[in-house]
Amino acid sequence: MAATRPLSRFWEWGKNIVCVGRNYADHVREMQSAVLSEPVLFLKPSTAYAPEGSPVLMPAYSRNLHHELELGVVMGKRCRAVPEAAAMDYVAGYALCLDMTARDVQDECKKKGLPWTLAKSFTASCPVSAFVPKEKIPDPHNLKLWLNVNGELRQEGETSSMIFSIPYIISYVSKIMTLEEGDIILTGTPKGVGPVKENDEIQAGIHGVVSMKFKVERPEY
Numbered sequence: 172m173a174a175t176r177p178l179s180r181f182w183e184w185g186k187n188i189v190c191v192g193r194n195y196a197d198h199v200r201e202m203q204s205a206v207l208s209e210p211v212l213f214l215k216p217s218t219a220y221a222p223e224g225s226p227v228l229m230p231a232y233s234r235n236l237h238h239e240l241e242l243g244v245v246m247g248k249r250c251r252a253v254p255e256a257a258a259m260d261y262v263a264g265y266a267l268c269l270d271m272t273a274r275d276v277q278d279e280c281k282k283k284g285l286p287w288t289l290a291k292s293f294t295a296s297c298p299v300s301a302f303v304p305k306e307k308i309p310d311p312h313n314l315k316l317w318l319n320v321n322g323e324l325r326q327e328g329e330t331s332s333m334i335f336s337i338p339y340i341i342s343y344v345s346k347i348m349t350l351e352e353g354d355i356i357l358t359g360t361p362k363g364v365g366p367v368k369e370n371d372e373i374q375a376g377i378h379g380v381v382s383m384k385f386k387v388e389r390p391e392y
Contacts, residue, residue, distance in 0.1 A: 243356065
């Protein structure tokens with residue numbers, strides 16, 4: 172199985188992209204939202220993946236596409252209702268991700284009390300970096316994330332500022348849905364989210380670990 176489905180290319184076969192919202196207090200404040208006692212969850216389809224070398228695609232129905240920089244946790248084996256104390260045993264590694272968000276569409280969904288699918292789940296809405304094995308990140312709660320647009324620093328944050336820890340998130344999610352090998356959990360974004368436009372270049376990284384680069388394109392359809 173490992174030979175045909177290498178975790179180093181999880182985006183080619185992993186099924187589920189589970190996203191956590193409102194997990195950094197400074198981002199909650201910038202969005203004028205409330206800090207909640209439990210994680211906010213939403214899903215992206217596997218067709219949302221955009222590995223480095225492919226473009227970020229702007230959905231035709233949006234005119235306000237935002238970047239949201241996130242640490243992704245890649246699951247190494249199937250788990251269901253995992254205790255928090257054992258949650259990290261199921262982690263295979265990490266990836267840097269962007270939760271691209273059609274902000275104008277999301278704002279309308281919020282006003283109408285509708286799901287965020289149109290705003291979050293479009294094709295190429297989840298750019299991903301190379302896979303980083305678990306051994307290369309001894310403490311995922313001690314990382315510095317950064318994002319530039321056209322060379323200008325837009326987002327910078329530390330994973331130590333997460334409201335909900337990674338073991339808590341894995342345990343919480345696994346009590347709702349079974350997680351499988353190759354699934355990824357996006358753990359929320361720090362402050363500094365903002366718009367990108369066609370032909371912008373996004374560069375992002377985990378300081379000292381991995382970096383990635385994407386160009387924003389608007390497809391003809």
